[in-house]
Amino acid sequence: MSSPSAPPAPAPFPVPTPQPSLGHSIIPALTKLQEILSQLGEENFSIDLPQVVAIGSQGSGKSSVVESLVGRDFLPRGVKTRRPVVIQLVRKIGEEWGEFDHVSGKKFYDFEEIKKEIQLETDREMGGYNYISEKEIHLKIFSPNVPDITLVDLPGVSKVPVGDQPGDIQLKTRDLIFSYIKQPRCIILAISPANEDLTNSDALQLARLVDPEGLFLSFLLDIMDRGTDARNFLLGKVVPLKLGYFGVVNRSQEDLKFNRSVKDALAFEQSFFSTIQAYNGLSHCCGVPQLANKLNQILVQHIKAILPALKSRVNMQLVAVAKEHASFGDTEESKDGLAVKLLNILAQYSEAFCSMVEGRNRVSTDELSGGARVHYIFQSIFVKRLEEVDPCGDISDQDIRIAIQNAAGPRTALFLPEAPFEILVRRQIRYLLDPSLQCARFVYEELVKMSNRCLTEELTKYPALRRRMDEVIGNFLRERLNPAEKMITHIIDMQVCASTDKNSTPGAGGHT
Template identity: 45%
Template sequence: MASLEDLIPTVNKLQDVMYDAGIDTLDLPVLAVIGSQSSGKSSILETLVGKDFLPRGTGIVTRRPLVLQLNNLASNSPLINEYEEDSERDDIVEDKEPTLEDHLRKTQGYEAQRNDEWGEFLHLPGRRFYDFADIRNEIQNETARIAGKNKGISRIPINLKIYSPRVLNLTLVDLPGITKVPIGEQPADIERQIKNLILEYVAKPNCIILAVSPANVDLVNSESLKLAREVDPHGKRTIGVVTKMDLMDSGTNALDILSGKLYPLKLGFVGVVNRSQQDIQANKSVEEALNNEDAYFIRHPVYRTISTRCGTRYLAKLLNQILMNHIRDKLPDIKARLNTLIGQTEQELQTYGGTGIITKENRASLVLQLMNKFAARFVSSIEGTSSDISTKELCGGARIYYIYHNIFGNSLESINPTENLSTTDIQTAIRNSTGPRPSLFVPELAFDLLVKPQIHLLLGPSERCVELVYEELMKICHNCGSPELARYPKLQSKLIEVVSELLRERLGPTRSYVESLIDIHRAYINTNHPNFLSATDAMADIVDARKRRRTRGPQTMDLEHAKKVLNNDASKKEASSSSPVPESENIGGSESSSEDDEKDPSKQSKDSFLNYFFGKEQQRSHQMNGLKDAYSMSANQPQTNDLPDFENFRIQEASQPTDDHQPQLTEREELECELIRRLIVSYFGIVREMIQDQIPKAVMCLLVNFSKEIIQNRLVTKLYKESLFEDLLMEDQNLAQDRQKCVKLLETYTEASNIIGDIL
């Protein structure tokens, strides 16, 4: 551990390093001087320095924070002559005309008096101000340059270093004086501006507050103490300074204040006597003013008992000791903070690709590495193994699954297979499929003609499914970038371009295959499918539904009635006559058989005439002749009036849409239309189930999996070329600037850490 005397210069070095880097992330220990206007702040600072160097006047004089570093200089310090050598060398090299300052500085008398005391501004590196009047002028000019020539303020500080053998090591910040009422050209919200600026400094835990209050104002009205209490309510890091002790009313004193009885502060109060305006105009030296101040306290009847703890000389020693102890306590925390900042900055630098040095030899490996990472991120996003999976929305493979089983599935389920088919459309198809002859049976061709366009309804949702998966793959492609890849925007753009081209290539074959699947199902209508509803079952269901609806009325309808309706309608259309047929050969069979059929509806369904046409092939041959005979017989049977009234009979479901303008259908035609409709629904459901299973499989095979397997080879084939490396690895200018800032920041933190490490 270095000596205490080295601590303040160490913090000053840290401040210089932070200032040069333009950053303020370290809460360095500092003394902040606050007080109302004309409270004596400037006089205290000038007395501490021993020189008149601060601007004076009415209103706001200090309009920018002044960071003042006081550096004690040994009489034999090499810094004293170092500037002489540098300036002479600069004169020779640049052959510039010497200034009046240079001329005076080189005279023997000027050197003897001035060469061991000077000031330096950080915004003017390498230049020394031996004349402190020039320092005052530079403070005024620099204030006007940033804050303007009006009475506005600025938070950008002015950094001034004072080197002298007659100062103690201190670092103070002189802040604008607190004001309550705008005067002259001052902004209307000047009070708020100044308060916010002061709080930026005094609110930091490592700041020691030097609260200046004039003795001729009641302490309870001290603006500086009020502001200090806001950020330091327990008074642990506040030093009270009572100025103008000699201007108190006769018979009064500040002994209770200085003793801490009236307003307790852990660091206490110090009373000082400022130089009066008359002393300044009379050019009374600071040294003489300090002697008069000491004499005042020694001779004062009340203050002489505490005279050793009063005055500016004591204040300087106290501040020096407090600041050193404060720095000693805070340096370990600052060191830990620096280590944290170094680690964070190193991580940030890695996101920019490290230091940014790319040699010609490692360009190929870098391009290949970035390609592989891009391809791996693409595959992992689909498979759900990515390390940065979103928790806010579905993406990647999960989104593709959602498309298959929710969006696509719901789209298929929402299709009504007969919504666009009216009864007229069905009847027209039946009539067109029979040609010029009247039909004896429901033609199978009509079913084929009607069901094929309905199967085509599945094409739209299937194509949309392909498009949605393609769009999701494109989205995955665009999200496969990384901070390291963002460093090379051209490479990232080319990677996305190549993968997008691959996906577009696969979109066409996938879509074509999907269209082929629909065409395949339309090409052959397999009515022999085991899940297809047979005509007899459909007819039985129609009759059962009719029976359930007719339970509310006196009349009932069964399969036998439906057969009679169809037979009677067919007999009207038959032009030829046939010989009488025995009654036992009628479709209904014998009376006993008819009674048995009425008792067994399932047997009725099997014996219905529709089973001859839509039933299995092996049943058709031996039943067809009987069906024709039945029709011939029924054509010659006399019509009776004991048949049920079919005037109000309608087979179609209640939910079936009707067309008020369609022509009136016969009972046979209504049965035929309803039967065709039910068969279409049954067959469409079979095809829909197969399409819902086959389309996702086709998309996965032809688009998703194919892209996953070939992406890496495609990237290497297209982009891994020596002639493209230089262009692909061209950095983004903004990112390069950010990386340079990060490098500079890391260097600054490392240098600051080394400075602290030298004394810990």
């Protein structure tokens, strides 16, 4: 469908100015509350805010829409999205920067560096392969120009394997998308070009499978040219949706090739909709700024709905914490008194650990643990691995024959010489190293589990101390694993040396 050739000049297309609202004040407060509860170890106390999940076919413009909402170019180009990128937008006055969960404590002020880090982290997980992974990349972006929402950029639906992609890539991609959009708090942002048949849209079909009534679905039409009239779609006359449709103008491949900025693209989008007569009167559903405001309104409505229950849960938690605090008794103690209490807690922890090793703790019928598990590792797993070692593996009759002939020199051996036996045994003893190192790692892992299970009554009162003890003990065991592996390697080397002729001398092919 084409637009009129000479449209009259309409009134300027209104662009909404962000106004302070409930969302701009309460969402950061809820996020901060969630972080505090997480630090206190309250994993079961979660505040579920909706996530906006962008879905669509490969090349449909998902990443471009996410960048437009952020107002920055920060997602890699030339490479299809291969891992979910979870982007938490935080409205904050001042500078703009990003933070990754996997790069602790570092702020990225250059968004080109953010783009490179996303690509590097994808390659660390996927290598050079064109597969997809369920492992998320978590990014926080702080800016005065963003709404307080969480966006998820998912891999696009792939119908035909390309390059080294597996044959079931379409099934894996659909399963990954379903794992996100089936969540009850998910707002689905389905994206499709406006010049394609909407009824055959992959994004719409996937979204309708989990949300047949369109209650949590908003459809985004990428209107790329003046010859596309999407008015009926935007008005919901074709496929009605509760959250409605939004029209946007993404950057074209030519724009990306010449590095057209997101800011320039948004300015062009505003100009586009203000000069096309077909979109007169549709300012509420045309353009990225309107989409951002709509998403913020959805969050505000959700927060209003959960605030009463949230307040009740916080009050109940306060009462529980107050009771726990009262059970501690008088906490005004001297430094010496606190030191004695700490030593008592450590002594109780040590006693609990020894009891677990010696089997004096509560006996479980579910699984082996503690000293019993360590005994099983040595007597069953380790022994089985040793029995699997073939003493004659990689040694052929020809190897034995050549070794005997070399040991005999120019003479014909009347009896079997000892030297070839020692040479072959030395080589085979090396096969005992891998099972021995594996046994050490299994024991290390069980000791870590034991330390995590030693939760005394006194220790439960001090969660910060508990986390610090887990950290220190974990580091201690980890630091001792390396010397243990070195010792095992040295023992194997000693066995190799012991198998040589006791009369051999250095430099003559033997060891002393």
